[in-house]
Amino acid sequence: MSRDALEVIRTRRAVRAMTSEPVRREQLEQILDAAAHAPNAGNRRLQRLVVIDDDATLRVLRMVSPGMLQRPAAAVVICIDVARAVEYGLPARSSGLFIDVGTAAQTMMLAAHALGLGSGPVTSFSRAAVSTVLNLPARWSPEMVVCLGHAATTQPSPVGPHRRSTWRDLTYWGRLGSDATTAAGS
Numbered sequence: 001m002s003r004d005a006l007e008v009i010r011t012r013r014a015v016r017a018m019t020s021e022p023v024r025r026e027q028l029e030q031i032l033d034a035a036a037h038a039p040n041a042g043n044r045r046l047q048r049l050v051v052i053d054d055d056a057t058l059r060v061l062r063m064v065s066p067g068m069l070q071r072p073a074a075a076v077v078i079c080i081d082v083a084r085a086v087e088y089g090l091p092a093r094s095s096g097l098f099i100d101v102g103t104a105a106q107t108m109m110l111a112a113h114a115l116g117l118g119s120g121p122v123t124s125f126s127r128a129a130v131s132t133v134l135n136l137p138a139r140w141s142p143e144m145v146v147c148l149g150h151a152a153t154t155q156p157s158p159v160g161p162h163r164r165s166t167w168r169d170l171t172y173w174g175r176l177g178s179d180a181t182t183a184a185g186s
């Protein structure tokens with residue numbers, strides 16, 4: 001199934017209730033392929049994607065991830081290869097590395113939605129515990145988990161403010177005037 005890109009962008013939601021139906025391997029591969037097409041600072045590709053789709057490991061992953069409200073059929077743990085970044089001369093906490101985690105995550109979530117799957121990002125987890133559970137190399141830092149699965153019919157209420165911001169709420173045109181601070185804070 002494929003949908004108009006703008007509709008996919010507008011209708012994707014963080015899915016926090018998923019059925020036990022598995023995600024097919026070919027769908028996972030399409031989602032991972034989408035990540036490889038995400039924009040990436042300097043085209044260095046310092047993100048590493050660890051796919052977990054076995055129930056036992058997913059269960060343990062959930063135990064160390066308080067922000068993982070869903071029971072996903074699969075999860076992609078996006079890691080930064082910090083040692084490789086340093087070899088490139090980048091600071092270990094260079095902003096581009098984290099932005100690239102976001103571009104990979106969003107690209108995967110949009111791909112999942114286009115395939116008719118649900119997804120939900122999670123950053124509330126113990127990095128140390130996830131590293132141990134997944135036996136990650138010491139030089140990799142897990143930064144975000146993208147949960148994948150089939151959306152349940154009923155979803156918990158969205159978190160945060162009930163009203164969705166519109167682009168007008170978020171946007172300023174051109175140079176900001178002296179009242180910009182007030183406007184941005186309102």
Ligand SMILES: Cc1cc2nc3c(=O)[nH]c(=O)nc-3n(C[C@H](O)[C@H](O)[C@H](O)COP(=O)(O)O)c2cc1C
Nearest residue numbers: 012013014016067068069120121122123124159160
């Ligand atoms: C950096 C980041 C971290 C997030 N961490 C979590 C998380 O730990 N648990 C969770 O349920 N949702 C998490 N989310 C999802 C947001 O809560 C969600 O995107 C937001 O409420 C807007 O809802 P929407 O994605 O349905 O538009 C995270 C999103 C981002 C971008």
